[in-house]
Amino acid sequence: MSGKVVKGDLDSRIFNFINMSLLLIFTFIIIIPIWNVLVSSFSSGRSLAEGGFVFWPQEFSMENYRAVFRDETIWQAFFISVAKTVIGASTHVLFCAMVAYAYSKQNLRGRKLYSALGIITLFFSGGMIPTYLLIKSLGLLNSFWVYIIPALFSFFDVIILMNFFRNVPKSLEDSAKIDGAGDWRIFWSIYLPLSKPALATIALFNGVGQWNDFITTKLYITDQALYPLQMKIYEIIVQSQTNTMQNIGGSVVIETTARGVQLATIVITTLPIILIYPLLQRHFISGMMLGAVKE
């Protein structure tokens, strides 16, 4: 970025000052609400009811967290969340990569038909009710596989991976072919190992989506044993809302404890992603660029 900044230029300095101040305000607008939730989750029910703090809990207490973990089902929900994230993301990325490998070959017979059918799915969908009827007739209601199978494939991810596969040197493939390797072998032993950044990016996006997804559960699952964490939060929030309504003019303590539990669950659910994502940030950004911007 040479030539970007002229030092000593008064305009530049004023600009930088204003720019920096506005960005700082923006950063505060992002951080403070999140910090506020974190701090509130460590506060006792009474101080939550009184309010009057933003940056630090007035009465530090772990009561909310204890209440959350007292509920045995939270561990089960955590297990379901992890399982659906790990299994869902890995099968999704492998399946898409397989299709993308074949799709990246220009001489593939029927390629035009495949693209047409794929692109239509990017713009049109059957919507909620027909999909529900389909899932029902496939017998996936109240089954763990409803998290995995319908999320297996996305034509958008296929396009991104295809772009990446096209940049793999053709000579590698040619030499493998001379040695007698078939397409499956080439895909498995050459393309997959060479495409780790792209695969990791797709897996990460899909994993975050799986972790945060709750609408699938809401629509297709009624069995409590299959609830992931997000659904638990949803229940807690809905419960505390109804509690609030029932308790208008009644006991304030119940309401605020419910809110404390709600906040603690929010923190617990979000923590894994917040911890993982700064570590992966550089990778996913470069990976995203691989598919998006091409020279």
Added chain:
Amino acid sequence: MKSTVMENNNVEIKEKKPLGPRFKRFFKDFKNQWELQSMIIPGLIFMIIFSYIPMYGLLIAFKQYTALDTFSTAPWVGLKNFQIIMTDKFFWEAMVNTVAISLMKLAIGFIAPIILAIMIYELHDGPIKRFMQTISYLPHFLSWIVLGGMLITWFSTTGLLNQTLMAVGLMDNPQNYLLDAGKYWWIATLSDIWKEVGWGTILYLAVMSKIDPTYYEAAKTHGCRIREIPLRHTDSIHVRTKYFCFFLILRVHEDERMSIVSLILLVSAHKVTKRLNEGQSVL
């Protein structure tokens, strides 16, 4: 001699009747590519089951579908279902809400990441810049359920917003914003932007970082202010005023349509990036 001529004729005739041989060749190629085809056909089957069958299922909009019916046994009722929904008062309310909120999200959510990207781009490279980028991506990773729970907390009578406003002295009594229907459009729009604005900058920042540094040199010799180059690094660099980049975008309506249009194109199509790198103008 004769036989060879005959054969040649046969060949010609065959080529004039392309269908049979072409199909044969197609299937021969298809068979030769069985490995590739075996990779893509599972994807095709998946799309047919999970995308096309539900699309076909949309036909129940024209049927009287009850819990006891299957898709094929339900009787056709024509446009009756549409009639019912069109005469429903709540349908139109929901329609207005949907359209309004989408338009607001579209308008604000489109401009905001561009402004933020330019502001971040102008920072000096270093830990502060990286920190701000990291922070701005953070909300994208919260789920809507979590964000919903947070919003309820922030907007509650003892929540963050009320307390801040009361502490600053802008308000005397706490107010429950979520119970105020008139404010919901803004809450929906602004929470969406709060969540996604940072994430939206990634693409813009990537494209900006690909701008050839020689444009800066060229622009400077033309008397262009450094700030304005990312917006208009085409050959039409005639800068009259000292606007800072964020003002520059805000006054699109005056006379700088070029700059914003070029930025949109720049981001949305990498072909344009290539053209720019070759020194051609966008429009």
